[in-house]
Amino acid sequence: MTVETTKAIPQALIVDNHMGCNASCTMCPLSGSSRGRGTMSELHFAMILEQAREFYGHLGVVYLGLHGEPLLDAGLEDKMRRFNALGQPKCVLHTNGSLLTEQRARTLLEAGAAKLIISLESLDSGVYESIRRGLKHARVLENILRFLVLRDSMGSATSVQVRFIAQRKNLAEQERYLQFWREKIDQGRDEVSVQALHNYLEPLVGITDYGAAPCDMFLTSFVVLNDGTFPLCCLDYEKAYNFGTIETTGMLEAYNSPRLAKLRTMHREGRRSEMKICGRCIYPELGEPTATGERYIERFIKNPLRG
Numbered sequence: 001m002t003v004e005t006t007k008a009i010p011q012a013l014i015v016d017n018h019m020g021c022n023a024s025c026t027m028c029p030l031s032g033s034s035r036g037r038g039t040m041s042e043l044h045f046a047m048i049l050e051q052a053r054e055f056y057g058h059l060g061v062v063y064l065g066l067h068g069e070p071l072l073d074a075g076l077e078d079k080m081r082r083f084n085a086l087g088q089p090k091c092v093l094h095t096n097g098s099l100l101t102e103q104r105a106r107t108l109l110e111a112g113a114a115k116l117i118i119s120l121e122s123l124d125s126g127v128y129e130s131i132r133r134g135l136k137h138a139r140v141l142e143n144i145l146r147f148l149v150l151r152d153s154m155g156s157a158t159s160v161q162v163r164f165i166a167q168r169k170n171l172a173e174q175e176r177y178l179q180f181w182r183e184k185i186d187q188g189r190d191e192v193s194v195q196a197l198h199n200y201l202e203p204l205v206g207i208t209d210y211g212a213a214p215c216d217m218f219l220t221s222f223v224v225l226n227d228g229t230f231p232l233c234c235l236d237y238e239k240a241y242n243f244g245t246i247e248t249t250g251m252l253e254a255y256n257s258p259r260l261a262k263l264r265t266m267h268r269e270g271r272r273s274e275m276k277i278c279g280r281c282i283y284p285e286l287g288e289p290t291a292t293g294e295r296y297i298e299r300f301i302k303n304p305l306r307g
Helices: 042-052 076-084 102-111 125-131 137-154 171-182 216-220 251-255 258-268 291-302
Strands: 012-015 061-064 091-095 115-119 159-166 191-196 221-224
Touching (some): 012 042, 042 076, 061 076, 076 102, 115 137, 137 159, 159 171, 171 191, 191 291, 216 221, 221 251
Parallel strands (some): 012 221, 091 115, 115 159, 159 191
């Protein structure tokens, strides 16, 4: 079955396979979220998989994991294999790396992960553990380094991105961090990435204008939460918007709905400030920093804490 050419198709499908985490990070708002924790049901995942058959060939990437640690899902590798059975491997994982044991690394590689994005905010254990509360720096660092060696020894095509979320606590070590990882990764396929910490929709003191840049992630992706709900985007963790559920509405039906199309038009026209969550989100300003993004970085990341 092929998708109708008149339908818009997302470039990225984001499947929130497990809501919940083994850490309590300082920048994460999910500890106070009212959403139910747990792994996506087999019923919902099977529905996603069946609907994705229609447009899998048009997808650029399938993200497994969103609002939590995806490796807490014991069935993660099976989900990955089932997606890969639809065609080219496209599954990407965001992980804090704490559960990336040698055995888990091996099963992920055997299942055909296309890419792992592993967050490590510092080379200093004290700084790291003050940010990623509940995790151990030495363990995560060891897990990443071992994964790279194991990947190469197995001849796997999986790529790795080591991600540094720049914030006040770690900004001074950014260059040292980049140099360290550039010497460890395969420059031909891996990368070390620096991203500015965004506000996760939390109000920024003294800021009323969050900019008008359209959000590329919103414009190109479609999200299914662990309970099967379709929210606005990856940051709509409290489901301020609801475009149906996998049990009642097709993913492409929701993605092509007049309501969602109207919101995408508002973004493209520079009117995202009129939307109830996009109007307080700094994320779109940070990819290629706009003037608004640069002001935010200067004030909330580069400047030292006062008082």
